[in-house]
Amino acid sequence: LAAETGAAHCIAVSNATLGLQLAVRALGIEGEAIVPSFTFPATVHALAWEGVAPVFCDVDQASHTLDVAAVERAIGPQTRAIVGVHAWGQPCDVEALEELARRRGLKLLLDAAHAWGCSHRGRMIGNFGDAEVFSFHATKFVCAGEGGAIATNDDDLAARLRRLRNFGLQGTEVVELGVNAKMSELAAALALTSLESQAEFVDRNRENFAAYERALAGAPGLRMRTARSADRRNFQYVVVEVDPAAAQADRDQIVAALHRQNVLAKRYFWPGCPRLPPYQQAYAARRQPLATTERLCQRLLQLPTGLAVTPAEAARIGDYLHGLLRRRRAA
Numbered sequence: 048l049a050a051e052t053g054a055a056h057c058i059a060v061s062n063a064t065l066g067l068q069l070a071v072r073a074l075g076i077e078g079e080a081i082v083p084s085f086t087f088p089a090t091v092h093a094l095a096w097e098g099v100a101p102v103f104c105d106v107d108q109a110s111h112t113l114d115v116a117a118v119e120r121a122i123g124p125q126t127r128a129i130v131g132v133h134a135w136g137q138p139c140d141v142e143a144l145e146e147l148a149r150r151r152g153l154k155l156l157l158d159a160a161h162a163w164g165c166s167h168r169g170r171m172i173g174n175f176g177d178a179e180v181f182s183f184h185a186t187k188f189v190c191a192g193e194g195g196a197i198a199t200n201d202d203d204l205a206a207r208l209r210r211l212r213n214f215g216l217q218g219t220e221v222v223e224l225g226v227n228a229k230m231s232e233l234a235a236a237l238a239l240t241s242l243e244s245q246a247e248f249v250d251r252n253r254e255n256f257a258a259y260e261r262a263l264a265g266a267p268g269l270r271m272r273t274a275r276s277a278d279r280r281n282f283q284y285v286v287v288e289v290d291p292a293a294a295q296a297d298r299d300q301i302v303a304a305l306h307r308q309n310v311l312a313k314r315y316f317w318p319g320c321p322r323l324p325p326y327q328q329a330y331a332a333r334r335q336p337l338a339t340t341e342r343l344c345q346r347l348l349q350l351p352t353g354l355a356v357t358p359a360e361a362a363r364i365g366d367y368l369h370g371l372l373r374r375r376r377a378a
């Protein structure tokens with residue numbers, strides 16, 4: 048993993064949630080941390096489980112990642128860290144976040160669960176912030192069943208992370224409070240088969256992506272998120288935003304119609320972290336509105352891709368969706 052990312056250290060762990068928790072501990076983050084309100088709940092769970100109060104910050108409409116101006120406004124006297132998320136493998140504005148973190152004396156932790164194999168301005172994800180955490184869950188680009196890794200270029204942090212994931216052991220001696228967050232051999236073997244096939248995965252994902260793009264071009268009320276970039280992308284997520292007025296159907300109606308055709312479209316991230324029972328407090332502690340998160344949680348859907356979907360099938364799904372919206376429009 049270190050060779051692939053170019054990071055000095057990649058510490059394999061049992062899953063990304065525990066990876067984030069270990070990173071929070073090893074970085075000594077306490078008090079409050081700013082986190083995007085638009086993310087998978089595990090990003091926020093990891094903070095809350097470590098006793099760090101999450102403060103929700105809205106995301107940028109174009110990138111779906113942290114709105115850096117909003118992050119700066121959200122910094123309060125207890126803020127110790129910023130946690131960014133590379134949503135859909137789209138790197139967040141890492142330069143601006145690194146600059147802000149440095150200027151305000153904050154740690155910067157990055158949730159790279161979606162971003163294995165992606166780069167930013169020629170540098171692989173895994174080299175930004177204080178540490179970045181990948182997920183190798185079965186639904187992610189690299190599949191270990193359950194698994195993850197923490198990438199960092201900080202030698203001391205890496206040594207501490209290695210102790211923390213292994214009961215606090217240094218050699219045969221326990222030197223601090225650790226936990227068991229090691230990746231199992233079985234999971235590692237599975238992940239290696241995935242890594243061997245990554246070029247094939249990216250090719251298929253890219254072909255499916257292009258097939259969806261062609262089929263959905265001009266579909267009323269639908270906008271597919273572009274994955275085009277000079278940088279490396281894994282094309283793992285096909286994300287479509289529904290404008291209910293223009294589509295004359297809302298996202299949930301469209302997902303239900305796709306399900307009736309046995310197409311496993313998904314609402315991501317629904318209902319959105321701010322609406323989850325554990326996060327009422329964080330919602331109250333937000334320092335500004337979360338309008339973009341609210342809109343994205345209402346409007347986004349994800350279409351199936353990966354090796355189980357052929358480009359011809361992606362085209363059929365796209366054509367069906369396009370036709371459905373045209374018929375609604377005509378009715």
Ligand SMILES: *Cc1c(COP(=O)(O)O)cnc(C)c1O
Nearest residue numbers: 062063064087089090160182184
């Ligand atoms: C999947 C995911 C996680 C959690 O990863 P696990 O390995 O399942 O713990 C964290 N953050 C994001 C953004 C995710 O999509």
